[in-house]
Amino acid sequence: MRGLTKAYVIRRLGMYLLTVWLGATLIFIIPRLAPGDPVAAMVSRLTAQAGYVQNSGPMIEAWRARFGLDAPPLLQYLRFLLNSITFDLGYSLTQFPVKVEEMVASSLPWTLGLLSIATLISFIAGTTIGALMGWRRTPRLLKSLLPLSLAFTSIPFFMLAILLIYVFGFGLRLFPISGGFGRGIVQGWNWAFIKSVVYHGTLPALAIVIASMGFWALGMRGMMITNEGEDYMILAQAKGLRAGRVFWRYAVRNAVLPQVTALALSLGGIVGGSTLVEYLFAYPGMGYLLYQGIVNNDYTVIQGIVFILILTTATAVLIIDLIYPLIDPRITYQRR
């Protein structure tokens, strides 16, 4: 517990709040910089559906009052912040009586499940591959095969997803190409449903894992090499410790720490990238909901989802950063 000082926790919490506030403020300001407002958008949607809307003037006024858009900007802003932190995200514009937080609540578990499992697999696999690549005593054959796993490193998630859909979904017909579970299966903790979820989640998860694995491998390889000549490594070898022990307890233990920082920093990118993967697979998560919001011009849904995405990512990063001093006792976060 030595590394987790009070000052660090307070600073980190402050940063968490700053991130969430920044994100929320951006979401609040952007629509107000753009021409028109949600009500005008709603009316134009009605116009598109019905051709002509009678009494649109009074209707706009009434709606503006109903949604609080006639209040002074500062008051609107404070209301918005209050609503955001109490998860009152307003109503969906296209499916009117449905509240955005209900839509989010039903899709968030899908995204959280897919992302956490895929990221965990990719982190562990990539880090192990990188560690072996940077380790001097890795067998020659293995060492020449390992870089093959990095072939897809620089390909974005969603392009790999398209390739996977084409090869395994369309070509070989091994996996389903859309949805989160099979038709006609009752949702719940029964075996058939879990099996179906895993079956449907394999390709999306695979897209994320294969595309992000190389990032971890390269970082790990670099750190292993940097640690190579350190005194404690030489000492461990001079003591005649078994190779496995030197590898795991001395080299990997020290090299893996910056990887955890990298995980915290790249989480935002992973969340963004997975949005498109979900959209391609019509996976019932936040990304697909977001895409539907875009297609339908459903601004409250878009804003609500983006706020929740920012909040979730910031929370995950906060947790990683608070765990970090516990796994790296050398770090004492003190102001210099």
Added chain:
Amino acid sequence: MAILTAGKPLARGALRVTHWDSPWLNPKLIIGAAMVLAVILMGLIGPWFWDVKLARVGAAPLNLPPMWAHNPLSPPPDPAHPLGTESNGRDMLAVVITGAPRSFQVGLIAAGIGMLIGVLFGFTAGFMGGWVDNVIRTLADSVITIPSLAVLIVISSYVRQVDINSMALILALFSWAGPTRVIRAQALTLRERGYVRMARLSGVSTPDIMFREMMPNMLPYLASSLAGNVSGAILAATSLEALGLGPTRIPTLGMTIFYSIRSSAIIRGMWWWWGFPILILVIIFTGLFLIAVGLDEIANPRLRGAKPA
């Protein structure tokens, strides 16, 4: 004095090129640069050899497969359209030729602006320290945590009609935080080096120390960071386009992917529709990635030394 210390390593590097053992002759860097150059050249020279007006809607017959391919659901291939055509009557070769330079344009503008801010902020933070450093570092760390694509989606869903340049400006909003971090960390380590202290003792002004003493020594880091940043900006731009949120007037690679997905080209077996844009983008991304890795190896000789024999 200042010029002498900064100029010396550069002069020696230039000399070593002639001996073919210069670190700048890194194979990854060269291969990566060749890949990127090939795509740029295709965009520059292509219009001389191929009629790019064929990229317009309805300019060609629909759904033709590439010259060498055969698809049971499509009409027979036509040598007049070697890479095939899609369901809106665009010629794929023309689409690829016109689309590729746009991707670079977006990437370079967004990453260039981000880099400029990053250099300014990173140097200031690393060199000045104190509360300035605290403010900049906290801000950069917060911005990195925000899933930028999500916020970009909000922006572009409101600003539906964007052109390439304003899209690049929007992307620049998030592309400064990464470089700021890298440059700040580098500035922190360089600040305590002998020659920087020496310059400070001899009364060299702060901007001179920053840009004439420290900057030349950070060039590989800066270039590597820029390459990564360009690739990130192109990825963000392509992702927005693939969601249908990009410029709609001119064909871009991302927009082509969007239309192909919307017309379910994948399950219609029309692989050439999404395949060629993705192929070009993969060449771009891999090239930029190799450039970044090569530059990292130049900046950090240890990474080079551990190559398996």
